[in-house]
Amino acid sequence: MNAYRSHTCHDLRNTHVGDTVNLSGWVHRVRDHGGVLFIDLRDHYGMTQVLADSDSAAFKDMEKVRSEWCIQIEGEVKARDPELVNKDLATGDIEVYVRKLTVHGEAEELPLPVFNEPDYPEDIRMKHRYLDLRRETLHKNIVLRSKVVRELRNQMEGIGFTEYQTPILTASSPEGARDFLVPSRLHPGKFYALPQAPQIFKQLIMVSGFDRYFQIAPCFRDEDARADRSAGDFYQLDLEMSFVEQQDVFDACGPVLQKAFEGFADGKPVSQYPFREIPYAESLLKYGTDKPDLRTDLEMQTVTDHFKDSGFKIFASIAADPSNEIRAIPAPTGGSRAFCDRMNSWAQKQGLPGMGYIMFDEADGKGPLAKNIGPERTHAIREQLGLKAGDAAFFVAGKPAEFTAVAGKARIEVAEQLNLLDKDRFELAWIVDFPMYEWDEENKKVEFGHNPFSMPRGGMAALEAAKTDEEKLAIKANQYDLVCNGYELGSGAIRNHQADIMYKAFEIAGYGPEVVEDKFGGMLNAFKYGAPPHGGAAFGVDRIVMLLAEQENIREVTMFPLNQQGEDLLLGAPVIADAGQLKDVHLQVKMPIVEKS
Secondary structure (H helix, E strand, O other), X not given: OOOOOOOOOOOOOHHHXXXXXXXXXXXXXXXXXXXXXXXXXXOOOOEEEEEEEOOOOOHHHHHHOOOOOEEXXXXXXXXXXXXXXXXXXXXXXXXXXXXXXXXXXOXXXXXXXXXXXOOOOHXXXXXXXXXXXXXXXXXXXXXXXXXXXXHHHHHHHHOOOEEOOOOOOEOOOOOOOEOEEEEOOOOOOOEEEEOOOOHHHHHHHXXXXXXXXXXXXXXXXXXXXXXOEOOEEEEEEEEEEEOOOHHHHHHHHHHHHHHHHHHHOOOOOEOOOOXXXXXXXXXXXXXXXXXXXXXXXXXXXXXXXXXXXOOOHHHXXXXXXXXXXXXXXXXXXXXXXXXXXXXXHHHHHOOOOOOEEEEOOOOOOEOHHHHHHHHHHHHHHHHHHOOOOOOEEEEEEXXXXXXXHHHHHHHHHHHHXXXXXXXXXXXXXXXXXXXXXXXXXXXOEEEEOOOOOEOXXXXXXXXXXXXXXXXXXXXXXXXXXXXXXOEEEEEEEEEOOOHHHHHHHHHHOOOOHHHHHHHHHHHHHHHOOXXXXXEEEEEEHHXXXXXXXXXXOHHHHOXXXXXXXXXXXXXXXXXOOOHHHHHHOOOOOOOOOOOOO
């Protein structure tokens, strides 16, 4: 028998009444009921109520016990009186009468409380993460994370994928963020990089003749933290397949993600596979973002023509410029002055002067904008948007690149304020047809839009046919993202596996063959020896768990995260290296000069 426990704090039921048991765990709460002491004893698995009165040999020891002491008790399982049964507790039908108590670890005064989980400053939570992790919600989140990872791994193996590990020390490669660099002791002045993703390696695995690779991969990026993005490192379900097209990748990983969500969604509806596919340009137009929240049916529409040569001079002048657009955000049931004023106040907080609006009634429309454009145009807008009496519409105008993001936020704000956002479901969709290139305004040139390793739609023919900047910017990439509830869960592409197409793709972005050979020589050389068509994707484990756990910050599903400033307050990282360590790697530190004010 185990020396510390015969059962966990989740195990005991009415069938154990009369048994002598050993339990070990932490003191969750102590209650003194006038000569009878109760302890809620907690371990990893659950909680059991234990008690002692003055007749117990353990009573004096129990009087000394405080919150979060680590203890062991021996006692007899007793049935609770029917009126004292706790239906919220798995062990709520019983309690344990303590005859012996052993203290394994006393606890000093706690820097943060565990019981009841009150809000507490993040710096204290991070510094004492071992206590924070004792809290029920965070503890459950971390267990959920483990279960989700196991489910993903089991499903991938079940559909014929094999897990392979890729290197952690590698060469620097542009992945869209800064690398973490590791100085080499054996090669003075040279550095390894921690991988931002296993991108190049997983493509080389395909060239090596393996098929259906996956990995729960650690990734490292030196970027600022956000609520939905870790500072430093994160994990992703990384996969790659040979001899596939886009649909083959969707059909492989789409059901895996659907089943993972369904398995842990606590009964909430999950989009059924196949997921809808939304072209990138359509997503920006209708939702104002390439990661739309589809839990509301609200869709923006272009209404520019209704304002051309109208009496509303501001919008009429905007509409006269072909590079501008005017878009409408429908607001069903939002046709009140109070709501329109709230939305205008919201818009001003976003840096806008406000938003034009029309409130629709039986006679079509009210408000300054409707008055200026007249009833005929107002009616046409109402008909286009499918609105009725009691509804409203809000308008944003100008160059789409400048207002699209805030329009997307306005759409969600309208949906939330009017209770049109169903927060109790998971809506997944593929965003497809990303642009291969985008315009770099600072350098006045065509640049890669996202992933330079994606196969352009149309292959070499599409690249060679593009002569003007406009034609180059119109080229689509065989690239896709999976989104859920306003978050990007992952991205992928059918890869460019042909050296001549890669040279041409980089040439269009202004990079000569010497750049390709210098930066990507390893992969380029591999492609010259019989590379198969291949593609894949990667999905953020942290974000998947964050959504399933109903959290808004990724640190709530990460066991030992860095804080907002990229610091490990628990162990004190990053630290200043001592002179000996720096000497080993041939480095001297030059601190930045701080100017005195």
